[in-house]
Amino acid sequence: MPRQTSIRSDRAEKEKPKNPPEIDNYNRLSRWLQNPSSAISRIDRHGVANDELSKGTTSRVGLKEVDNAHAMKELRRVVVKYGIPEIPGRPSLRPRLWKLFLQIDTLHGEDYLNWVSLGSCDVSSKIKNDTFRTLATDLDFKGKVREDMLIRMLEAFVWKNAGEERDGLPFTYVQGMNVLAAPFLYVMPSQLEAFACFSTFLETRCPLYVQPTMLGVHRGLELLDRCFEVVDPVLFDVLKGWNLRAEIWAFSYTLTFCMSIPPLDEAIKLWDFLLAYGVHLNILCVIAHVNTIREDIIAATTIPIRLLNKLPPLNARIVISLTLSFLNMLPESLYDELVTHPFQLAPGQG
Template sequence: MPRSSTSAEAATAHSFNKLLNQHKSSSRSRSAADVEESMKKLRRLILVDGIPSADPTLRPRIWKILLRVQHVSADMFLEYVARGPCEVREKIRNDTFRTLATDRGFKERVREDMLVRLLDAFVWRNHDRHESDLGFTYVQGMNVLAAPFLYTMPSELEAFFCFAKFIEESCPLYVQPTLEGVHRGLKLLDRCLKIVDPELFAHLRSKNLSAEIYAFPSVLTLCACTPPLDQVLLLWDFLLAFGVHLNVLCVVAQLLLMRDKLMESPSPYVHLRAFPPLDAQPVIGIAVTLVRDLPADLYEELVRHPYAVDHH
């Protein structure tokens, strides 16, 4: 790496650390408005500079702040683990061995038993909780949603509490047995694409290609199914900072980045079967600009689709 970019990374890491230290002290002693102000600064820094890899402690600390995970209970986690296999263990095992199977770095850091333990514990946790309208068990895609947390967090314990908070609060409808949030997201993807690029939308439609057909894995896993993992993590920094709903626009952005190929191709599905390797920065840049092109009511629907039970 050239020296200039290394020193730029170091400077960015310094800015993040300074902000995190302020946030820590402000959480203890300052008003909610001050805490929100430091969250705003943090989000802006993520958008403008991205979380630098120069300091490997940054991402886990930032994800915990964004998810508002303040306390993790080892006793509680160990109690779930001690219960052993949950009732859907077989379903979990059918998926876990395939999780990010082609990513060597992931396989070296996250063993299959860690994934199984976390998912078992999550099912047990929700076995005991009755205060929410939505129940949770293990569903398809959850293994891939758990993977970035196990890869990023320094311990299984922290990964578990971050994953649980994320699933239960950020995208509960994505993991209902019907995958309701995912199907809503796919319908919204078609509507957004029709507005931002009617020509591309019409071309795909003329080949009977709706988002349900080509974008299901990308919406289901919040793009974590598209390697490489380091780019997935950069995209997730953005989604955790600004909202899971923006993943729909990140998928639209990926379509726009391969627009020429899709428009020229007599069978565009060939290019959509496996998306090109993820390049987070341009995808985020395009997604942010697309927000401005959407009618307010459609954007509002987009914001609510991962978690709001009431409207269809």
């Protein structure tokens, strides 16, 4: 009799329905974020729960210090391999993971309120000339992020950096910042968290991209051509034959880290990858996305600028897979230049 009970128990265990992979992945990531003994869990178990600008206090919502490189490496690997799952009825893990990747330690609510209270800045008209166009055709974005939210955050960023330099670099509003602000307002549960992520992103991850002369963008476009020649010399030669250098067709994709390529949900997934492993990889992502229409470009009998100006809808998984395959093709010296170009001046640059 006990044996029969055991058999029935074994059978019930075997017949127990398995969770879909998305739920298993969600649970895995959630456990890592919640485990109090892990370095990863130094992020609080919650962000700001509502969309108020601030409670007027300094809130701890991010990574205090990462002393477990292996844990972070594994977290990045899982995010890139499986993605960040969205489970109906469960809170999104993306805000917490983005803050973790950006190493957001604190939210300075009072400071943000002070900058917002200053109102219009000296480049307010320039900001408003751009904000109404931000992801204008994406209804999901327009339904969640109002134009006044974009204006408020961009003006606060200008006030934050007014009259100051960071590592010798000034910051003010430049064209394209509106598109870079968009994903943070779309993903984060509060404007305060969005501002903290946006500011950190610009000031630490890609400061040369948002200088008045856009040094980083132009350097990135130069590197795009050089990387393209290495990873796909045939397609590069075709584009070169049409005199289509990256400066001509890839400026927007480079400046916005592919956020200007719809659909938005796929661009957000690509940003999961870029925030986890580094925004320098966007250069290879652009090449990867163009590679998806490789045969069309090669077969073109007239200059294929229209194909390049209106790329097909983004598929983040395909682009990430191709990007990773390209990495092993780059000489170490070229890859080193790629890594540093968003934040470090090249010799003779400046």
